[in-house]
Amino acid sequence: MKTKNIILYLMALLITCSCQDMFEPADENNRQEDAMYEESKYAAGLLMYGYSRLPYSTSTETDVATDDAVTNNTNSNFLNMATGTWAADNNPMSQWDKCKDGIQYLNKFLTIVDKVKWAPSAASKQQMFIDRQKGEAYGLRALLYYYLLQAHGGYADDNILYGVPLLTTPEDGSSDFNQPRALFSDCVKLCFADCDSAMKYLPMDYVDVAYDDIPAKYKELGAEITGYNLVFGTRSRGLMSGKIAEAIKAQVALLAASPAFRDQSGVTSEEAAVLCANVLKRIGGLDGFDATGNIWYKNKTKLEPSASEMPEILWRADRSKDASQERENFPPTLYGNGRVNPSQNLVDAFPMRSGRPITDPNSGYDPNNPYANRDLRLDDNILYNGTTFRKTVIITGTYPNENDESLDNINYGNTSTRTGYYLKKLLRDDVNPLGSSLVEQQHIYPRIRYTEIFLAYAEAANDAWGPKADPKGIGFTAYDVIKAIRERAKLGTDEYGLPLPDGDSYLEECAADQAKMTELIRNERRIELCFENKRFWDMRRWQMPLNEKVQGMRVDRDENGVLKYTVIDVEERKYDSSYQWYGPIPKGEVLKWSNLKQNKGWQSKTK
Helix, strand or coil, X not given: CCHHHHHHHHHHHHCCCCHHHHHCCCHHHCCCCHHHXXXXXXXXXXXXHHHHCCCCCCCXXXXXXCCCEEECCCCCHHHXXXXXHCECCECCCCCHHHHHHHHHHHHHHHHHCCCCCCCCCCHHHHHHHHHXXXXXXXXXXXXXXXXXXHHHCEECCCCCEECCCCCCCCCCCCCCCCCCCCEHHHHHHHHHHHHHHHHHHCCCCCCCCCHHHCCHHXXXXXXXXXXXXXXXXXXXXXXXXXXXXXXXXXXXXXXXXXXXXXXXXXXXXXXXXXXXXXXXXCCCHHHHCCCCHHHHHHCHHHHCCCCCCCCCEEEECCCEEECHHHHHHCCHHHCCCCCEEECHHHHHHCCECCCCCCCCCCCCCCCCCCCCCECHHHHHHEECCCEEECCEEECCCCCCCCCCCCCCCCCCCCCCXXXXXXXXXXXXXXXXXXXXXXXXXXXXXXXXXXXXXXXXXXXXXXXXXXXCCCCCCCCCCHHHHHHHHHHHCCCCECCCCCECCCCCHHHHHHHCCHXXXXXXXXHHHHHHCCCCCCHHHHHHHCCCCCCCCEEEEEEEECCCCCEEEEEEEEECCCCCCCCCCCCCCCHHHHHHCCXXXXXXXXXXCXX
């Protein structure tokens, strides 16, 4: 059963009633709340609205507002934001309206879920539907609050760390909308409680079971195998589950334990590490680490609808057959718009094949041959000058390709790269975006990957206990996780994949120094999750400098065919780290409601 199809079908039922109708139905459409009790599909529409507000993107968007990339789309809101227009009344990163709308509908659903006739003829099915959908609602509410905290949590002028107004009951026409922001720590507590409630009501995963595996409370109500599997079986995959709620709780904990929030969040790195470990233990810890998880988008057989689930992906959106990502990001010679241009800053973050950063004097990096002997993940993620892709040599330099074409050259046209690089990650090489010979293929868009949780554990565990300590008996350390990730990337090996004499010596150096390990973990997260809309939030929760100039690579060729590589400045970033580690509350909301405090520094920052 496709989650997307469920949402589309049930959302259609809501077309007959507007948001206003929830509070005061119009005369010509005067269905009252009682109608929900008799019409389960009408009631389920409220829950599906919560799903429709999920804040996940299916394309690379926010990375172009970070040091990882720029865009050649001059109309991009994220480009404008990064170059000086970010304001309380001009915020492309805002989650305020979308998430608050979803929470309103979920709160309403939670008030009626126990009263709806989901399965009037069977007490067991009735209770199972109540439990599953109640658990879904709690999990979704926690997720929406998490995104609100990430986008809008921050310090006001009183130096108190605030989250957002906490609403756990639906608002109506008689509600007091002038609500103050709750403490960030109290928002975290609600997220934790909602995740715990979700895990209480939901199975950890949706699988078909035998009769003996049906929980006792449903057996006592007369549950049969067909009924149980109808509600909790494989046909419900894609919906909020216990394991997803557990992962959301871990994400909330990592955010709260990060440098930008930890002083007043009430969550320690130790607590975050344990919560991340709980998620990973369900797949056997490092025994469940997917050896090809970093290139799931290349596993074409697994992308097909008939394929089994990928071990790398904890939660995903539905598969979709399209060519939109490729149309937006292929180089122009491959009929793409070349929108996302990776930065030299990111390219420099990829180490040498030995595992050493290119700044290390012992790395062997050659600025006159900058892509030789580099981390294999560079080739997986980025198209650089001279790369062959779809049987085409991509020339991003200042000279034409073998067909005397210059379309892919740096700054050649409005669909050409500005940095000397094109995006490769997430794109399928068997797609043709050209309308006259269009070839679309299946894509999967992960919402939560296990690699993300492994990296979250490594970050929190290193911060709490150091690189190799395991005082909680978890069974693996921050060092163990980073070693597995780097071994998957074949760092510390030669061109044939054989171990170098000293192995991954740089990892061993970092393992002896907690601060160096922190830097390494952050760099591995940057590489592994690049172009997945994580970097913007990571930079802020780590309180990193935001104004690093975005650079690119100009490649010239002389009359003898010798290439010259020159690092160039591409885009100035105009952020202010004194307050922009924390996003603003929408200006219109602050003007309307006197109890709503703005985050420090944003009061005078308007478009």
